[in-house]
Amino acid sequence: MxxxxxxxxxxxxxxxxxxxxxxxxxxxxxxxxxxxxxxxxxxxxxxxxxxxxxxxxxxxxxxxxxxxxxxxxxxxxxxxxxxxxxxxxxxxxxxxxxxxxxxxxxxxxxxxxxxxxxxxxxxxxxxxxxxxxxxxxxxxxxxxxxxxxxxxxxxxxxxxxxxxxxxxxxxxxxxxxxxxxxxxxxxxxxxxxxxxxxxDCLGLPREEPDAALRDWLDEAAANGLPVLFARLGGATLPPATWPAFVEALRDEPVRVLALAPPSAASSAPAHFLVRPHLPEAFVLERAWAVLSPPTSTAALGALTHGCPALLLLVEGQHLALEYPAVADACVRSGAALRLALPSSGPEPLRLREAVRALLEDPAPRAHAQRLQRALAAxxxxxxxxxxxxxxxxxxxxxxxxxxxx
Structure with a gap:
C-alpha cells in the first residue's frame, strides 16, 4: 500500500x-x-x-x-x-x-x-x-x-x-x-x-551530545544539582520572558539548560548553558524537570521521560491551538504545573516560586513517572x-x- x-x-x-x-x-x-x-x-x-x-x-x-x-x-x-x-x-x-x-x-x-x-x-x-x-x-x-x-x-x-x-x-x-x-x-x-x-508517537531522534554538553550534565549530576530543561526558543512567548527567567533563577541551586537563541547566552548566569539546538532525547534522560509552552512535543517529551513540567501559557494568546488542552491534560494528570503569563511577560518572583514548587514537591515527578510507564506500554x-x-x-x-x- x-x-x-x-x-x-x-x-x-x-x-x-x-x-x-x-x-x-x-x-x-x-x-x-x-x-x-x-x-x-x-x-x-x-x-x-x-x-x-x-x-x-x-x-x-x-x-x-x-x-x-x-x-x-x-x-x-x-x-x-x-x-x-x-x-x-x-x-x-x-x-x-x-x-x-x-x-x-x-x-x-x-x-x-x-x-x-x-x-x-x-x-x-x-x-x-x-x-x-x-x-x-x-x-x-x-x-x-x-x-x-x-x-x-x-x-x-x-x-x-x-x-x-x-x-x-x-x-x-x-x-x-x-x-x-x-x-x-x-x-x-x-x-x-x-x-x-x-x-505518544514522539519519535525523538537519538543524537549524540558533544563533549561539552556531556561534561556539563555530568558535573551537575556529580554536584547533586537538578537540571531544569527550559524550552524558550519559540516565538509564542513574550520577549520579556528570557530576562525574567534569568532574574528568577539567578541565585537558585539548579542547573539550567536552555533551548534558546544564541543571543540569550550573553545574559545567562554561570550555571546556565544556552544552546540553539539540543539532542533532546539525551537531555530529557538527564533532566529533572521541563519548563516550556504547552506544545504536544514538549509535553510528551517530558512525560515519556518521567519529567514533571512547568507549562507557560500566555493569557489571551489568540487561537493558541493545542496549548490550553495540552496544559489542562498535563495539570489534571498531576504531572505538571501551569503558570499563566501576562502578555507583557512573567514576573520573576512568580516564576521563581513556580519552579521551586515543581522541584520541591515529589508528587508531580511521581505522576510523570506513572505516565511514562503508561506511554511506554x-x-x-x-x-x-x-x-x-x-x-x-x-x-x-x-x-x-x-x-x-
Whole structure:
C-alpha cells in the first residue's frame, strides 16, 4: 500500500509522522511525504522521498498561516501535484494541516489525521456561552473561528458547503490518531467516535551530545544539582520572558539548560548553558524537570521521560491551538504545573516560586513517572500503523466503538 504523509513544516511535527512512517515501511508499505523544503534533508536521511510543490518549490504547510484559506488551497495544490508522481492509496495528514481533508475529498482518498496530544475541538454540543468552562470556550472559539476560512477554501476547491457538527466534520478525516493514552485522557467516551488513542508517537531522534554538553550534565549530576530543561526558543512567548527567567533563577541551586537563541547566552548566569539546538532525547534522560509552552512535543517529551513540567501559557494568546488542552491534560494528570503569563511577560518572583514548587514537591515527578510507564506500554507507532493499514483496506469513517483498537 502507498501512504502519502502531508506534514506541517516543523521539526516537532515531522518526528511523530516519521515514527509511524517507519512502522509502515517495516511492514512492506511505501511512504512518501509532502511538506516544506526545509525538512527535505531530514527526510532524505531517513530514506523517505519528499515530493516538491512544483515550480517554484516552497513551503505549503506553515503553522503561522495554517488557518488562512489561501494556505489550505496551496496545500491542496501541493498534494494533488504530488499524487501525479506518487498515486497514494491513503493520505495521512496532521490536525493543523487543514487543506489535507479538502484534497482527500477531491481525490476520494481515505484520510487518517495525526492529532496532537489533546483534543482541540469541541467534544459534544457545547453548553450556552455563559456556562462553558475555559477549555470548552477555547475549543469552540478555535473551531468556530476556523469554519469561515475552511468554508472559503472549500468553495475555492469546488467542494459543496458543509453543515456538520464538530464531531462529524470532514476536518476529522476518516480517523484521528490522538497522541495520548487513557491515563492522560480523562473522558475518552466524550471524544468523537473517529478518534483513536495511539500513544505518544514522539519519535525523538537519538543524537549524540558533544563533549561539552556531556561534561556539563555530568558535573551537575556529580554536584547533586537538578537540571531544569527550559524550552524558550519559540516565538509564542513574550520577549520579556528570557530576562525574567534569568532574574528568577539567578541565585537558585539548579542547573539550567536552555533551548534558546544564541543571543540569550550573553545574559545567562554561570550555571546556565544556552544552546540553539539540543539532542533532546539525551537531555530529557538527564533532566529533572521541563519548563516550556504547552506544545504536544514538549509535553510528551517530558512525560515519556518521567519529567514533571512547568507549562507557560500566555493569557489571551489568540487561537493558541493545542496549548490550553495540552496544559489542562498535563495539570489534571498531576504531572505538571501551569503558570499563566501576562502578555507583557512573567514576573520573576512568580516564576521563581513556580519552579521551586515543581522541584520541591515529589508528587508531580511521581505522576510523570506513572505516565511514562503508561506511554511506554502503549507502543504508539505500531498501533497507529495497525489503524492506517485497516483504513487502507476498509475505507470510510473508521469508528472507535466496536474496534479493539
Amino acid at each position: 502507498r501512504y502519502l504523509f502531508c506534514c506541517m513544516d516543523r521539526v516537532g511535527d515531522i518526528h511523530a509522522a516519521l515514527a509511524i512512517a517507519r512502522a509502515l515501511r517495516e511492514r512492506g508499505h511505501t511512504v512518501a511525504f509532502v511538506t516544506g523544503p526545509s525538512l527535505a534533508p531530514l527526510l532524505r536521511r531517513e530514506g523517505f522521498e519528499r515530493l516538491a510543490r512544483g515550480e517554484p518549490d516552497g513551503p505549503s504547510f506553515d503553522t503561522s498561516t495554517c488557518a488562512l484559506p489561501m494556505e489550505m488551497v496551496r496545500q491542496v495544490r501541493h498534494i494533488e501535484s504530488a499524487l501525479k508522481h506518487f498515486p497514494a492509496d491513503v493520505l495521512v495528514g496532521q490536525q493543523l494541516a487543514f487543506g489535507v481533508p479538502l484534497a482527500a475529498e477531491r481525490q476520494r482518498l481515505p484520510l487518517g489525521v495525526l492529532g496532537q496530544m489533546a483534543w482541540i475541538f469541541p467534544r459534544a454540543e457545547p453548553p450556552p456561552p455563559g456556562q462553558r468552562d475555559a477549555l470548552t470556550a477555547h475549543a469552540v472559539e478555535l473551531y468556530e473561528g476556523l469554519l469561515p476560512h475552511y468554508a472559503t477554501a472549500r468553495q475555492a476547491c469546488g467542494l459543496p458547503p458543509e453543515h456538520r457538527a464538530p464531531q462529524d466534520s470532514s476536518l476529522l478525516g476518516d480517523m484521528v490518531l490522538l497522541r495520548t493514552v487513557p491515563e492522560l485522557e480523562a473522558d475518552v467516551d466524550s471524544l468523537p467516535s473517529r478518534v483513536h488513542l495511539v500513544g 502503549f507502543d504508539g507507532p505500531a498501533r497507529a500503523a495497525d489503524l492506517l493499514e485497516r483504513l487502507g483496506t476498509q475505507p470510510g469513517p473508521f469508528q472507535r466503538h466496536g474496534s479493539s483498537l
